[in-house]
Amino acid sequence: MTPLAIVELYVFILAGFVGFKVITRVPPLLHTPLMSATNAISGISLVGSLVAAGSGQGLWSSVLGAIAVASATINVVGGFIITDRMLKMFRREPGQEKPARPRH
Amino acid sequence: MTTYLIEAAYLAASVLFILGLGSLTRPDTARRGMQQAAVGMLLAVVGTLLHHDIVRYDWIIGGLVVGTIIGIPLGLLVPMTAMPQRIAISHLFGALAATLVGVVEYHHDTGLGSAKMAALGFEVLFGALTVTGSFMAFAKLQELLPGRPITYRGQNAVNAVLFAAALGLFAWVIWHPSAGWAFFAIIGLALVIGVLMVLPIGGADMPVVVSLLNSYAGLASAATGFAIGNNLLIIAGALDGASGFLLSILMSKAMNRSFSNVLFGAFGAEVTAGAKSAAGLEVRSITHADAAMQLAYARFVVVVPGYGMAVAQAQHQVRELATLIEHKGGEVRFAIHPVAGRMPGHMNVLLAEAEIPYDKLYDMDEINAEFGRADVALVIGANDVVNPAARNDKASPIYGMPILNVDHAKSVMVLKRGMSPGFAGIENELFYQDKTVMLFGDAKSSLTRLVAEIKSLD
Numbered sequence: 001m002t003p004l005a006i007v008e009l010y011v012f013i014l015a016g017f018v019g020f021k022v023i024t025r026v027p028p029l030l031h032t033p034l035m036s037a038t039n040a041i042s043g044i045s046l047v048g049s050l051v052a053a054g055s056g057q058g059l060w061s062s063v064l065g066a067i068a069v070a071s072a073t074i075n076v077v078g079g080f081i082i083t084d085r086m087l088k089m090f091r092r093e094p095g096q097e098k099p100a101r102p103r104h
Numbered sequence: 105m106t107t108y109l110i111e112a113a114y115l116a117a118s119v120l121f122i123l124g125l126g127s128l129t130r131p132d133t134a135r136r137g138m139q140q141a142a143v144g145m146l147l148a149v150v151g152t153l154l155h156h157d158i159v160r161y162d163w164i165i166g167g168l169v170v171g172t173i174i175g176i177p178l179g180l181l182v183p184m185t186a187m188p189q190r191i192a193i194s195h196l197f198g199a200l201a202a203t204l205v206g207v208v209e210y211h212h213d214t215g216l217g218s219a220k221m222a223a224l225g226f227e228v229l230f231g232a233l234t235v236t237g238s239f240m241a242f243a244k245l246q247e248l249l250p251g252r253p254i255t256y257r258g259q260n261a262v263n264a265v266l267f268a269a270a271l272g273l274f275a276w277v278i279w280h281p282s283a284g285w286a287f288f289a290i291i292g293l294a295l296v297i298g299v300l301m302v303l304p305i306g307g308a309d310m311p312v313v314v315s316l317l318n319s320y321a322g323l324a325s326a327a328t329g330f331a332i333g334n335n336l337l338i339i340a341g342a343l344d345g346a347s348g349f350l351l352s353i354l355m356s357k358a359m360n361r362s363f364s365n366v367l368f369g370a371f372g373a374e375v376t377a378g379a380k381s382a383a384g385l386e387v388r389s390i391t392h393a394d395a396a397m398q399l400a401y402a403r404f405v406v407v408v409p410g411y412g413m414a415v416a417q418a419q420h421q422v423r424e425l426a427t428l429i430e431h432k433g434g435e436v437r438f439a440i441h442p443v444a445g446r447m448p449g450h451m452n453v454l455l456a457e458a459e460i461p462y463d464k465l466y467d468m469d470e471i472n473a474e475f476g477r478a479d480v481a482l483v484i485g486a487n488d489v490v491n492p493a494a495r496n497d498k499a500s501p502i503y504g505m506p507i508l509n510v511d512h513a514k515s516v517m518v519l520k521r522g523m524s525p526g527f528a529g530i531e532n533e534l535f536y537q538d539k540t541v542m543l544f545g546d547a548k549s550s551l552t553r554l555v556a557e558i559k560s561l562d
Contacts (some may be wrong), residue, residue, distance in 0.1 A: 005219045006340055008330055012400050013373060015339040019346030025129040028442055028467050029353060031449030032187055034128050035318055037138055038347045039194045044145065044340040045201040045325045047152045048332050052208040053167055054158035061162075061208045066167040068204035071197040073171020074178060076149075079194060080142045081179025086453055087135040093461035 033086045040079025046072035106154050113151030114336040120144030121340055125347070131462055148336055184457045185414050188314060188446040189245035195317045198237035202324035203231030203291065216281040220331055225274045225290060227327035232291045232378040234320040236298030241313055244302070245446055251307035259304055266297050281345055305366070308411075308488070311445045312366045317428035319348025351448050358468075360494075360505040387523070390541040391552070395517060396557030399425070402479035404435045406471065408508055409451050410444050412485015412521070413547055419458040421551035422484065426460065428558050434479075438464055439471040439508050441489040472509045481513035483534075484519070485547050491532045500530060516540040519547050 026034050049072050053065030120140050127137020158164070182190045206227040210216070217226070243249040245503055270293040273286045280286070304503030305313050322344025356363050399405060407426065414420060426436040438460065444451045466474075475481060483490055490510040493500040510516055511534055518535060520542060536539055543550055 002217075002219060004333065005330070005460040008333070008335065010319050011335050012338045012342050015118075015342035015403055016346045019125070019343035020350060022122065022126045022129075022348050023343075023347045026125075027129070028354075028440070028449060029452045029462055029465060030128050030131060030134060032126075032191075032447060032453045033134065033138075033449070034347060035315070035351065035448065036187075036194070037125065037128060037141070038318060038322065038344045041124070041141060041145070041340050042198045042322050042344040043201075044117075044121075044148060044323050044337055045198060045205060045328055046145075047334060048205040048328050048337060048507075049146055049167070049201050050149070050152045050164055051155055051157050051332070052205050053163040054160055055189075056159040057208075057212045059325050061212055062163040064204045064208050066163040066170075068201040068208075069164055069167025070174070071204075072201040073168050074175040074197045075201075075416065076145055076525065077172050077175030078178035079175075080138065080145070081176065082132065082190070083138050084135060085179065086184070086456070087131070087138060089453070089456040089459070090131040090134070090462050091456070091459065092132070093463045100316075 030087075030090070031089075033083050036079055036083045036086065039075055040083055043072045043075035043079055046076055106156065110151040110154055113147045114334075117144035117151075117333065118336055118339045119146040121343060125343060132418055183417075184453050185417050185443050186246075187453060188310060188450060189242050191447060192238050192242040192245055192314055192317065195314070195321045196235055196242065198321040198401050199231045199234035199238065199317075199324050202321070202328045203228050203235060206231060206330050207261070207291070210284075210287055218278050218281065221281040222331035223327050225277050225287070226285070227324050227331055228291050229270060229274060229294050230320050230327065231324035231516075232294035233298035233316055234300065234324060234442050236241075236295045236315075237302050237320070238298075238317050240299055240302035241310060241317060244305075244307065246309060253306040254303045263297065266293055266300065270294055270297065292406075307446065308443070309366050311448050311450075312352050312359075312363075312444050312448050315348050315352035315355055317348070319345050319352060322346075322348055355443055355448060356470075358506060360502070382481045387535050387542050388540065389475050390517070390543055392543065392553045393557050395543050396539070396554050396561065399429055399434075399480060399482070399554065400475070400558045400561050402429065404437075404478050405429055405480045406437050406439050406475060406478045406493065406510075406513065408439045408441075408481060408483045408486050408490060408510055409455065410441075410484065410486025410489065411446060411450075412446055412487075412519075414450065414454055414485070416485065416547035418484065418548040418551050419454040421548055423456070423458040423460050423557065424555050425551055425558070426464075428555060432558075436464065437466055437471060437474070439466055439468070439475075439481075439510075441468050441486070441508055444486060444489055468506060468508055475509045475512040478513040479515065481510045483510060483516065483518045483520075484551075486529070487520075487532055490534055491530070492534055493530065493532070502530065510534060514539065517543060519543050519545075519550050521546065 049068035053069045124137045124141025127133045206224050273290045275287045322341045326338050326341025429436050440451045490508050492511045494505040496500045496509045
């Protein structure tokens with residue numbers, strides 16, 4: 001293993017821990033928006049797809065890359081829109097300034 | 105200079121993603137947090153377009169345009185009742201992108217080292233099986249395929265052999281990165297494994313499977329990051345993988361079943377011998393007018409929604425009924441079991457769509473102690489999650505599963521299509537108890553009639 005790969009492994013493990021810690025605190029109330037949010041975020045493979053589609057390494061690479069760009073874009077665009085649509089619906093009872101009870 | 109700009113954009117995006125997920129711990133901060141995450145995504149994309157490896161933009165623009173055209177309606181138009189299949193199909197897109205990037209990367213990188221090859225192999229293995237697995241989950245949820253488990257003799261053995269073969273090929277390409285046949289054979293095998301893996305899994309187990317596929321799609325993205333040396337992909341993939349994994353554990357726990365039992369157990373395939381049968385017992389059915397009377401004068405009503413409410417798309421009628429009861433001076437709360445519906449949090453989203461304030465939505469642990477003082481527990485299209493057999497019948501296949509204590513309420517009213525048993529194929533003794541009344545029919549039309557009856561009481 002190269003030193004770079006080891007650094008990448010550190011990044012992966014630590015990000016996984018952060019994810020675990022943060023997501024444990026998401027209440028069941030918001031589990032569906034959580035799924036669509038992580039979906040939108042995983043559309044980040046768009047970053048890799050863009051390079052594959054644009055590096056001009058032959059027709060096949062471009063075609064496959066373009067399909068990858070389209071798929072990832074569907075998740076990014078559709079994912080963020082639908083997450084926002086869902087979160088917009090979660091409303092507190094009108095007139096209540098503070099949450100009625102703590103959410104865990 | 106450009107490199108630093110790109111890295112800065114990636115770093116900002118990583119931070120915004122984590123903050124965005126963190127904002128989901130509270131409903132009132134969530135929306136803004138996710139909008140910030142979207143800005144992070146935009147930064148990352150713009151940064152990437154400056155990358156020196158990108159020499160032409162025609163294919164990129166084509167892909168972005170097509171993706172946007174498909175993505176906007178998938179975001180704006182899909183109804184909330186269809187969220188489970190919508191989420192399942194998006195796992196397919198994410199995994200497809202990761203797999204294709206892996207293929208392109210393999211295609212034009214000669215002289216691959218073993219470490220990079222391992223990342224690529226992992227990427228296409230998990231990517232490809234998530235592609236077909238998600239499609240199968242989508243097809244089952246959309247009812248293009250039967251929701252019941254599809255099983256045959258030796259199923260687990262066949263799957264194990266295929267998976268072992270894929271792992272063998274994986275090891276082979278790590279030692280021999282130039283063996284293109286093995287690389288593509290992994291993809292082929294993984295596509296088949298994805299189909300076979302989801303075949304034996306039934307509808308009610310879908311929350312676990314959808315979460316697990318979420319995790320796999322994330323891991324495939326992270327592997328892409330390892331393969332092309334991109335930390336942002338590694339971070340986003342790890343977040344996604346952790347989230348999906350955590351949700352699938354929570355869902356399995358809520359059913360009191362192990363992971364492997366969900367994946368290999370083909371739950372609900374047959375009625376397990378030993379479970380109590382209902383022979384000779386009678387249920388009490390009730391008229392809409394009587395039910396309306398009972399609800400109108402109840403002081404405290406706990407509504408228990410289940411998949412049946414989603415199928416009937418009855419959430420708006422539920423809200424109407426709740427508002428009426430509140431007008432009459434009663435209190436209404438909603439009790440939500442973690443695995444009610446077909447995906448984590450499914451019921452919450454439907455009730456929020458019907459403009460029921462989230463203060464009234466209670467998790468199982470919060471509400472279970474309250475059933476004792478409920479005048480009426482109104483069960484709408486839920487079955488196994490309220491079956492007392494989970495508490496007191498050791499022979500029952502769902503014994504030990506945490507349930508909503510509906511049977512502790514002073515009276516129970518069950519809205520149900522007919523007397524068919526629930527998904528697990530077991531009888532529900534709750535329906536035969538003295539304090540339980542049944543209101544048969546489609547949930548939506550039953551609720552509409554209840555609302556009309558209560559209104560006519562004035």
